[in-house]
Amino acid sequence: MDTSGADYLIDVLMLLLATVVILPIFHKIRLGAILGYLAAGMILGPWGLSVITEVEDVRHLAEFGVIFLLFVLGIELRPDKLWEMRKLVFGLGLAQLLITAASLYAIAYFGFGLSHKTAVIIGFGLALSSTAFCLQLLSERGGISTLMGRMSISVLLLQDIAVVPLLALVSYYAGGGAEMTEPGWHLLYPVLFIIGLLLAGHYLLNPLLSRIVASGDPEVFMAVALLLVLGAAWLMHWAGLSMAMGAFLAGIMLAESHYRHQIEADILPFRGILLGLFFMTVGMDINFDLLWDKLGLVVGLTIALMLLKASIVYVLARLVGAKHAVSLQTATLLSQSGEFGFVLFGVAASSGVLATDISHMLTLVIALTMLLTPFAVRGVNKLILMLSSHQQVNGEKYEQPEFIDDAQQHVILAGFGRVGARIAALMHAAGVNYIGLDMRESRVKDARAQGFPVYFGDASKMKVLRAAGADRASMIVVALDNPQQVDRLVAQVRNFYPNMPIHTRARDRKHCADLVINGATTVVSETLETSLRLTEQVLIGNGVSEAEVRSVLNAFREDYYSNVVKKVAEDQVVLGELKH
Template sequence: MDNHHFLQTALVFLLATVIAVPLTKRFRLGAVLGYLIAGVVIGPQLLSLVGDTAGIATISEFGVVLMLFVIGLELSPQRLWVMRRAVFGTGLLQVLSCSLVIGLASYYLFGLAIHAAAIIGGSLALSSTAFGLQILAERKEAGSAYGRQAFAILLFQDLAAIPLIAAVPLLASSDSPHGFDLQQSLRTLGAIVAVVVGGRYLLRPVFRFVARAKAVEVSTATALLVVMGTAWLMELVGVSSTLGAFLAGVLLADSEYRHELESHLEPFKGLLLGLFFISVGMSMDVSLLLHQPLQVLALVLAVLLVKGVLLWPLGRVVGMLNRADALRLAVLLACGGEFAFVVLKQADEQHLISLPQHGLLVLAITLSMALTPLLVMLVAKLFDVSAKKSTREYDEINTEAPRVIIAGFGRVGQIVGRVLRAQRIPFVALESSVEQMDTLRRFDTKRNFNNTSLFFGDPARPDMLRAAQADKAEVFVLATDDPEANLRIARLVRRQYPHLKLIARARNRQHSFKLMDLGVDEPVRETFYSSLKMTRKTLEALGLSSELAADRVERFRQHDIKVLKAQYLVFDDETRLVQTSQEALNDLLHLFDADDEPSAEREREKTTPEPLSDQG
């Protein structure tokens, strides 16, 4: 490829990526689908902007090698041991059951050879790690029960992909007229032992030696050398290069250089992996969707249904999820995955499957991945509707008259409650989230929390406040994290219980203004005091003395409170609000300039400011 064509090809790839990937991520369809669409558009199926597809595919395969190395780095023995039940329980059963059912269907229903059926079953059993983790992160459900179970299954699938990739050439050799190649198997085993032993005793001293040079580019070059070296060694003995890269990653998973290696390789991995998916898209036979639409759609539905039907009972029985979470798990992991592209490409090259079979399977996997975000959103909406129709009754409040009522028992409310409990001050906490109540009662059984001061109920309802004996309380702490609910409760308390001192949590300045409108004198902005403490630590890190840093932060705190009260008078006038903000900044600059004068410094020495306490 000459220089002109190289630059043209590079520009085409970059332009397609810049357009397609942001569009698919905007619609929550994931970056992988964006790369695949970009490949289809610039490939021979549509615009034919890139000619050397074979050369591009060869270069892009190194992205898969780097991905396997980084996955190996993540699989430290300690991490696997902590998650052993979910990873080697649900994950193992999912891969085995799906591989077996899909493999048997391929063998008996479609008449494929046993080795081809085994490879197809194993590859289609894998789900998309990129899609799954991205969807969980976007929906903030990675820490949920089904999110943790999904992560464990995806982790085992990443592990299972390695022997599957390594098995392709072995199955191809045993499928040849010469039968099983014992010499080849021994060479493979010897190479694996050499990588493991050599990596165990050589890699760390090498990285220690390189680290002394304190040159980032040399560390990056060393990381690439390790990956490429192990990949080359494996390829030399006729095994997939990805297996060598994965083994090198596993060997370094517990080393002190793990995070440094990952940061050095991440840019290369991202770019080359994107190039790999683009090359997959370029090789995709989209015309099959036009000529054989029923066959393609039937295959997509079959994959989604078979995996979904097998995942649901696994989530229920092994993962101990409720029905809703088990269904969400099944929908999330029913699609095909990016490792299937790697395995099927190798199977095609080794002539285990035919070119039409490869094209049909790749197209079906891509469509299943495209449907997954839509199915996840549909299931989430269905369960949101059912959640609103929940018939769970609010708790009956039977307790002594409290001095404090806390509305909302999340992060903020719990801290207030813990201090009050330590001071033996009676309080009643009202929490309207079923999930939060379940979590609190699960982790606080020793104190019998649910029978003393925490109750399931909506603090925005007058009858709940009456039951909580708000008329006998002294202080009402408004700690809910929903600004609208916060304002509703504040209006109710101010109207029906004007004697209560109202301590209200505020999301931001605008929320503070609305609370001040309701008569709350000093709303507590939830990140204000923690931000002040971070500012003080930053000033100290820059060389200011502890006393001067504390003084500057305290000056700012007092100044900002005055500004908040001044802006409250004009908060509905945007022009005046902007003007007061600019005036406040100028005033603060003059204030700090005055503090730097010698007379101010002598005054500070006489009266050292009180250190800022942890209030956030």
């Protein structure tokens, strides 16, 4: 009987079990998810309990986590923002790669006496940082839209672009020079594919998604989202670029789409678990036998590499105008080496360009830099906060770096029907930033055509709210006309965001009481306010003074809303209300 399927299932079960057991512990002690995943990988891997020995099999699946991560990054970077970052990408990013690679080359060639080819591969391989680690750390701290985030992303984007020519360089060193001298059509293919993909996304994507949404089947919509991400990744891989770059381009294509929040919400669960799997494989790569055997050398190389990379990034960040604290944070964040280093050294070792023992040593050093990065980031952040407090005590002006883009504080408006649209118009008139969510496609199209920032998405689902920036929102206004959706949304928001103000519409007095119990901050009854406005006109038309009208209406409103939960529970009748 073939037991390979059962063995694979056991591996999956153990990975899930480790996630469920270890991650809550690391969250409890405030070490974060990344270190939890790393610890789980070290425990389960071949150098721990040896529960999982075929790390490469797991790594192939884990690579999809990086793909989905790059897709989410692309969807959060609108083309206009990306164009604004071009100087950082090709200025700061290119300078970081070349200067770091040159410094590492000099150390490897002159300091350790390695060959020219080996030193070049080592220099560029270690100069690359981890896109997965950096973006995850940024997203945990809400720093993607800050200056630190923009500089870090610029460097990482340039490094992702550089992976393709670096792999071609390894092929050339291994004896594939004949291919490199052929006509350069194969170099033109990636450029043509990128242009074609962006054009197709601009002209075909929204009409296609409109047809899918019109079918009313959310499973089909999710399948299309996955097909889009993985299809773009495969096309770029086929054209010679990295799959992560293809996913990033797919995200850019959707950055201006009004379906972006729903698609991002559908992708997030896959990204989370697969990216966690990627971090586990990094933990599995830590060879404890080699580490104990050459502890001093490995630790020395790891610390020296992180200090060198951080120093170069810090100087470059200062040169482009960043302040000391932001430069220090950016340098620390980018101080590790990354997942593409695993790929580059693996290809170089298999092709004979890099000695196997050197490849194992470098792989261990990369894994250790990843392991130390979260600690380094936390340490630097605490240092900056201590410096801030000390200088404020001494009366010195010190600007604390921006961890969260507070300028993006906005209102999330759930539902964009008649009530939601009027609320949006008034907020716009008052200069209040907001994002609207609605599930009716025609309504979203009409609203966006009139300039309203409305997106397609089910606002009663937490993952959609998170994609709309609930972590950074100032409040949530619920204007949905479905009472069941309103109930679910209010309860979920209060559960995940205990301090978030929630202002919501309600069907009637009983619904008001239910929503208050579920955690609503303010409730407004649809039937009450209509009745009060009509009554106001009737009373004024019959000669009642405006002061007396206001007094009567305010008394009624006060009686209606005060102690509404207690009154409904005791079945009390308010002024003028019929008992049913």
